[in-house]
Amino acid sequence: MVHANAPLSERGRLRLARLIVEGDVPIAAAAARFQVAWPTAKRWADRYRTDGPAGMVDRSSRPHHSPRATPAPVVRRIVHLRWKKRLGPVQIADRVGVAASTAHRVLVRCRINRLAHVDRATGEPVRRYEHPAPGDLLHVDVKKLGNIPDGGGWRYVGRAQGDRNRAATPGKLRNAHHQAKMGTAFVHTVLDDHSRLAYAEIHDDETAATAIAVLRRAVAWFSARGVITRRVLSDNGSAYRSHAWRDTCHALRITPKRTRPYRPQTNGKIERFHRTLADGWAFARLYTGESQRRKALPGWLHEYNHHRPHTAIGGLPPISRLTNLSGQYN
Missing domain, CATH: 3.30.420.10 (Ribonuclease H-like superfamily/Ribonuclease H)
Known part of the structure; x- marks a missing residue:
């Protein structure tokens, strides 16, 4: 996607590249006409020579090689500890031998950085469902x-007053210890x-x-x-x-x-x-x-x-x- 302040759209890149490659206009002159830098004009001209009009579209900025990326076995172990042990980034980093920031970055990338996303019983990612129409289930x-006894329960009046209210409520039963049952x-x-x-x-x-x-x-x-x-x-x-x-x-x-x-x-x-x-x-x-x-x-x-x-x-x-x-x- 072209951002709002980009000097060239995909159509503008194509016009620039064709002006250089097919119109034999010098790169510096074409760059000045389209008000872009000389290296920018050269880059789009080179792409046009190689890929044609298809080379004018945006490409991912992800590098082709990431030699310092976290190895896949380490990622699998971090995910395993999160799912099965429900450990945090600091505890996982201590067990795996990586920085806590690295463990947290892996959890975010795998979308399990929040424990609310993980099932409490199994440790697996939560799978949510919803039936398509009312009444289906x-x-x-x-x-x-x-x-609640007459006068209020212990949550609001306290334990002592709650016990007195329970004892004073008529129509109650008694347990084996002769205590009032509500x-x-x-x-x-x-x-x-x-x-x-x-x-x-x-x-x-x-x-x-x-x-x-x-x-x-x-x-x-x-x-x-x-x-x-x-x-x-x-x-x-x-x-x-x-x-x-x-x-x-x-x-x-x-x-x-x-x-x-x-x-x-x-x-x-x-x-x-x-x-x-x-x-x-x-x-x-x-x-x-x-x-x-x-x-x-x-x-x-x-x-x-x-x-x-x-x-x-x-x-x-x-x-x-x-x-x-x-x-x-x-």
Whole structure:
């Protein structure tokens, strides 16, 4: 690409070269006419003699030989230590016997200079995927949260006051040590792979019957927004391995899929959604009771789906990826 201040474009180089080679104009005179240096005019004339008009295009500035380049075996070892050991440039340089700047330059060139680009479990480069249309795949999972006692939990009021609030909350159970048990809130979440549109319900268990009921309502909720569910991906929890779950998916004409055991990265989109859910809703502020937090979930979900910019889809809210909403083009 010719930069803005270049005196010669590709067409101008061709005119200059032909003026010298075919017009027998002296190099100095041609250089003065085109207002370039004498060596520049000679270089384009020589290229024209050798390659013709094809020699007027830009060429890579990379040298033909790099005798001081890092040897390939050293590069492979640096990459291996990064993938398998997750070491930094200083530690890699110490093991390989090169400068830390050299190790860092190799990591940048191989695009593994940031650990976020490397899978934590395997050390291999992260492979991201996205299905082409809404409804092609729904991620389902359950997020477990401890119920909040009346007066607030320990995250905001401190351990001592939190324990007192838990002990004073009516209707609680006791564990084997006679300590108050607040119970668990099971947030059943459903996330569309393409649009990141989310659906969630809070229940007091994670049984197959509850998971199936959530799936039915989620499919109907997505269908009302023009999304036809084709596949659903879950982990290997007992609810999702049940025959009832399989039969319900078949009745809804949905293909059920499960992640490999001990491989939560496959369901990583909903795992990341759970982190956003916790930061934006579950622990976002002081709730004076569990009922107050549960009432706040629908409002936060609306904010997430309709207004919150999502970095994975270009800073747009998830609802913007649905192209067949009623009234969208009015």
